[in-house]
Amino acid sequence: MDTAQGHEIPAVEPASAEVEVAIVGAGLAGTSLAAVLGKAGRKVALIDPHLVHHDEFRAEKIGMKQMRVFEKLGLGPAIGPLVTPMTDIHVFRLGQLFRRERKWEFAFSYGALVNGMRRALPAQVPLTVGKVAEVFTGPDRQRVVLTNGAVIDARLLVVATGYGEAVRRAIGIERVEESKAHSLSIGFDLAITPQQCAYPAVTCYARSPADRVAYLSVFPIGDRLRGNMFLYRTVAKEWTRAFRENPQAMLCELMPEIARQCGNFAVAGPVEVRQVSLTTSRQHRRAGVVTIGDAFWTTCPTPGIGINRMSTGWLLSTSRNGSRRPAWTPTRSAPSTTIR
Numbered sequence: 001m002d003t004a005q006g007h008e009i010p011a012v013e014p015a016s017a018e019v020e021v022a023i024v025g026a027g028l029a030g031t032s033l034a035a036v037l038g039k040a041g042r043k044v045a046l047i048d049p050h051l052v053h054h055d056e057f058r059a060e061k062i063g064m065k066q067m068r069v070f071e072k073l074g075l076g077p078a079i080g081p082l083v084t085p086m087t088d089i090h091v092f093r094l095g096q097l098f099r100r101e102r103k104w105e106f107a108f109s110y111g112a113l114v115n116g117m118r119r120a121l122p123a124q125v126p127l128t129v130g131k132v133a134e135v136f137t138g139p140d141r142q143r144v145v146l147t148n149g150a151v152i153d154a155r156l157l158v159v160a161t162g163y164g165e166a167v168r169r170a171i172g173i174e175r176v177e178e179s180k181a182h183s184l185s186i187g188f189d190l191a192i193t194p195q196q197c198a199y200p201a202v203t204c205y206a207r208s209p210a211d212r213v214a215y216l217s218v219f220p221i222g223d224r225l226r227g228n229m230f231l232y233r234t235v236a237k238e239w240t241r242a243f244r245e246n247p248q249a250m251l252c253e254l255m256p257e258i259a260r261q262c263g264n265f266a267v268a269g270p271v272e273v274r275q276v277s278l279t280t281s282r283q284h285r286r287a288g289v290v291t292i293g294d295a296f297w298t299t300c301p302t303p304g305i306g307i308n309r310m311s312t313g314w315l316l317s318t319s320r321n322g323s324r325r326p327a328w329t330p331t332r333s334a335p336s337t338t339i340r
């Protein structure tokens with residue numbers, strides 16, 4: 001069990017079980033769904049090969065709309081202590097201060113957020129730490145066989161494996177690449193603290209389309225001052241290599257209007273670069289199987305809609321009697337479950 005930060009992630013070794021919903025993948029999508037269904041009294045198995053989600057550069061900020069959804073779903077207390085709130089964002093356009101946005105945003109480290117949500121799983125929905133070996137699907141029952149031989153039998157199988165392909169491939173769900181290497185996201189810590197920055201948070205848009213930069217966002221995560229830059233370039237290009245080697249010089253050249261206030265863009269620690277392709281799914285409409293989160297489709301991080309998509313999709317679905325659970329979860333009277 002993970003005892004980091006004083007709480008344990010409720011977890012079990014893989015064992016055969018019969019459940020209503022088997023969720024494969026305990027990232028943000030799978031873990032939130034497991035928590036919500038577990039709290040609603042559903043019998044759920046949540047399966048992931050890793051007890052602790054590794055630290056990685058992913059979504060690092062949400063707005064009030066997404067936070068409200070998490071709160072409505074009872075996940076606010078789990079998320080609250082893990083986020084750094086901000087309310088005063090200085091927005092720069094065409095090299096000048098354009099406006100100050102007085103709105104709530106909440107910053108976090110992705111791994112910490114997912115692990116915090118795992119710790120908040122209801123006791124009756126522990127994380128099954130195991131690797132999936134085989135998957136069998138059908139109109140009435142789904143079977144997930146783990147590498148230790150345990151069999152999880154479920155009415156509904158939810159595939160929440162993010163970029164992972166093994167389970168999707170086993171079921172026959174095809175990933176369609178709509179826009180290969182669509183955009184690039186770069187994350188880094190600045191060498192100054194949030195208190196040393198002249199602004200509580202900054203969004204700075206590129207001055208020229210020729211820069212191929214959408215914007216740079218500078219914001220606090222705890223006592224770190226974080227930079228996220230979103231741009232339209234590819235990871236293998238000379239520009240990206242040059243940025244990795246000397247981010248300070250390139251940031252000062254791209255956005256001189258905020259350089260001084262941001263510690264002249266001295267960067268601490270590694271520059272993390274993620275190339276994102278836009279993908280959708282084919283052959284995913286089958287009885288008894290639902291695909292959610294990045295396992296279903298990936299979005300461009302630039303507009304920050306990955307988590308939004310989740311909150312306006314399954315999280316807010318309500319059944320006909322108004323209860324807050326995804327509309328596609330099995331009802332006790334239905335003979336079989338189909339995806340809508």
Ligand SMILES: Cc1cc2nc3c(=O)[nH]c(=O)nc-3n(C[C@H](O)[C@H](O)[C@H](O)COP(=O)(O)OP(=O)(O)OC[C@H]3O[C@@H](n4cnc5c(N)ncnc54)[C@H](O)[C@@H]3O)c2cc1C
Pocket residue numbers: 024025026027028029030047048049050053057058059060061131132160161162163164165166167185274276292293294295299301303304305306307308
């Ligand atoms: C650089 C970057 C920046 C982003 N910025 C934003 C942003 O600002 N705002 C925003 O809204 N969105 C953003 N996104 C998108 C957002 O991060 C994702 O949409 C979201 O995290 C997807 O969550 P998920 O649960 O679907 O996938 P993941 O978090 O990847 O979870 C998948 C889980 O499945 C597990 N798994 C994989 N294979 C298997 C298997 N075979 N068996 C069992 N388990 C398996 C993995 O271990 C993992 O725990 C960003 C994405 C990137 C890459």
